[in-house]
Amino acid sequence: xxxxxxxxxxxxxMDIHGxxxxxxxxxxxxxxxxxxxxxxxxFIQYYIHIDEFGHRSSVKTYLYRIAINHCHNLFKSxxxxxxxxxxxxxxxxxxFQNTEEKVMTxxxxxxxKRLINRLPLKYKEVIWLHYYAELKVSEVGEVxxxxxxxxxxxxxxxxxxxxxxxxxxxxxx
Amino acid sequence: xxxxxxxxxxxxxxxRLVLEDMVKQHILHQAHQRLDAEVVPKRLTLKPLMTAAxxxxxxxxxxVPYVEYEQQERAFQEALSEEKIQKVVVxxxxxPSLINSIYVEENNxxxxxxxxxxxxxxxxxxxxxxxxxxxxxxxFSSVDLAANERWVIWGGHGIHILNRDTGExxxxxxxxxxxxxxxxxxxxxxxxxxxxxxxxxxxxxxxxLLHEIDGGGSFPxxxxxxxxxxxxxxxxxxxxxxxxxxxxxxxxxxxxxxxPYESFSxxxxxxxxxxxxxxxxxxxxxLGYLDLATGKVHILDVPENSAYAIYDNYLALSVTxxxxxxxxxxxxKEDTADPIKTLNGVGERLVKPxxxxxxxxxxNGEGLExxxxxxxxxxxxxx
Numbered sequence: 001x002x003x004x005x006x007x008x009x010x011x012x013x014m015d016i017h018g019x020x021x022x023x024x025x026x027x028x029x030x031x032x033x034x035x036x037x038x039x040x041x042x043f044i045q046y047y048i049h050i051d052e053f054g055h056r057s058s059v060k061t062y063l064y065r066i067a068i069n070h071c072h073n074l075f076k077s078x079x080x081x082x083x084x085x086x087x088x089x090x091x092x093x094x095x096f097q098n099t100e101e102k103v104m105t106x107x108x109x110x111x112x113k114r115l116i117n118r119l120p121l122k123y124k125e126v127i128w129l130h131y132y133a134e135l136k137v138s139e140v141g142e143v144x145x146x147x148x149x150x151x152x153x154x155x156x157x158x159x160x161x162x163x164x165x166x167x168x169x170x171x172x173x
Numbered sequence: 174x175x176x177x178x179x180x181x182x183x184x185x186x187x188x189r190l191v192l193e194d195m196v197k198q199h200i201l202h203q204a205h206q207r208l209d210a211e212v213v214p215k216r217l218t219l220k221p222l223m224t225a226a227x228x229x230x231x232x233x234x235x236x237v238p239y240v241e242y243e244q245q246e247r248a249f250q251e252a253l254s255e256e257k258i259q260k261v262v263v264x265x266x267x268x269p270s271l272i273n274s275i276y277v278e279e280n281n282x283x284x285x286x287x288x289x290x291x292x293x294x295x296x297x298x299x300x301x302x303x304x305x306x307x308x309x310x311x312x313f314s315s316v317d318l319a320a321n322e323r324w325v326i327w328g329g330h331g332i333h334i335l336n337r338d339t340g341e342x343x344x345x346x347x348x349x350x351x352x353x354x355x356x357x358x359x360x361x362x363x364x365x366x367x368x369x370x371x372x373x374x375x376x377x378x379x380x381x382l383l384h385e386i387d388g389g390g391s392f393p394x395x396x397x398x399x400x401x402x403x404x405x406x407x408x409x410x411x412x413x414x415x416x417x418x419x420x421x422x423x424x425x426x427x428x429x430x431x432x433p434y435e436s437f438s439x440x441x442x443x444x445x446x447x448x449x450x451x452x453x454x455x456x457x458x459x460l461g462y463l464d465l466a467t468g469k470v471h472i473l474d475v476p477e478n479s480a481y482a483i484y485d486n487y488l489a490l491s492v493t494x495x496x497x498x499x500x501x502x503x504x505x506k507e508d509t510a511d512p513i514k515t516l517n518g519v520g521e522r523l524v525k526p527x528x529x530x531x532x533x534x535x536x537n538g539e540g541l542e543x544x545x546x547x548x549x550x551x552x553x554x555x556x
Contacts, residue, residue, distance in 0.1 A: 019192050
């Protein structure tokens with residue numbers, strides 16, 4: 001493919017999907033610099049592999065699939081494991097040493113933000129991909145590599161976990 | 174339909190979280206560079222006359238780096254043909270799976286996951302075997318994985334264990350978070366009265382508490398015999414890192430050290446040193462080691478890097494290359510690093526350096542074939 005056509009396709013993909021992709025990745029990794037790094041890598045991978053892409057899936061689904069894979073990779077990396085481990089240990093120590101203070105802090109924080117941020121990864125992903133990035137249930141399945149039924153089950157559980165705070169009008173698509 | 178939900182979710186995000194035009198330009202620029210880096214070697218071989226003409230025109234400026242690259246590229250090809258470097262392409266496996274794959278030297282195989290299962294790819298026969306069959310209950314793409322010739326271990330709810338000889342599976346439910354497989358034992362973070370590091374013997378299923386956690390920090394570093402834990406603590410004299418070294422078999426606390434840094438992370442335990450990244454006061458991290466004989470910290474004189482792996486005197490660093498990075502190999506002499514330039518001849522970006530137990534370096538390539546390179550560092554360095 002000619003370079004100018006490649007450039008055009010990349011620019012178009014960044015214009016259409018860039019903001020939402022960045023926000024969804026941020027919602028998952030909770031770190032702006034890392035989210036920007038991942039989004040940059042997603043678009044570079046798209047640019048390099050544009051010839052092989054072949055429109056087997058939509059550009060949107062393809063981009064989100066690469067992004068989710070990069071998020072998973074980050075969670076497995078040494079650096080993240082170090083941070084996450086510190087966080088886990090910190091949480092465990094707090095739960096042992098200062099339960100009362102922890103409860104008071106939680107009560108004062110924003111309920112939805114707290115609940116969303118505390119969702120296990122598999123529920124957080126489906127919430128953001130389906131409700132925010134507006135991917136269909138089947139597309140979410142394609143991004144995450146699981147069945148439509150699995151996605152529907154996770155969405156239902158995720159909604160229960162956020163205690164019905166999300167004001168959804170129509171659950172399925 | 175989901176606008177209300179979308180607005181609610183928007184409120185959870187920071188304001189002005191958009192992909193700025195400047196960032197888009199930067200991505201485009203980076204994409205050009207990465208694509209060029211992948212196609213340059215092919216162009217040079219396909220169009221030697223044009224390359225020669227270009228040499229004549231810009232020889233004064235470009236000759237030296239070009240000749241150097243040519244030499245390195247030739248050295249890399251020779252290393253491939255002499256099997257000092259092995260290039261493994263695992264067909265039909267996605268890059269995210271390969272980046273987390275494990276090379277098991279004893280079986281000459283690559284263990285990898287996809288979304289639903291764990292597989293072994295034989296480098297000799299080029300065939301794939303299912304180790305753990307696809308299941309809806311575990312998402313293999315997002316779990317930690319460890320493997321050797323006898324065991325396959327993966328995370329999820331607890332730690333799952335497959336005995337490769339018998340095919341039996343077991344789950345260690347009380348494990349929490351990260352773990353490491355060393356021979357026939359795993360070291361994991363467990364929770365009883367206090368969060369602690371445990372050693373679990375996979376043959377006897379015996380569990381031993383080694384260390385109660387008393388501060389945040391990096392996951393411990395382990396060898397077959399020893400475990401080292403570094404914990405960040407705040408005392409009367411400010412922040413420091415407390416290091417404890419245990420004999421795994423006897424469970425004895427062998428040595429303790431206090432390191433005058435706020436953080437000592439990404440640990441690698443050597444015979445008489447613990448390597449890791451040191452930092453204090455929010456400064457950038459620097460690679461160095463704690464000398465276990467003297468208790469002193471030595472900072473290594475090495476290029477700025479974003480990741481490292483070390484085995485004996487061989488050091489692999491992810492170092493800046495243009496606006497991206499790639500893995501380069503070094504030989505440590507005293508506290509400085511001599512480059513081993515053969516890897517410089519690889520046309521693609523290399524990522525995620527890691528050594529196996531025998532000292533072979535494994536890196537992933539990000540070219541079109543997304544290969545794994547298995548590098549026999551000692552053989553490479555001998556010539």
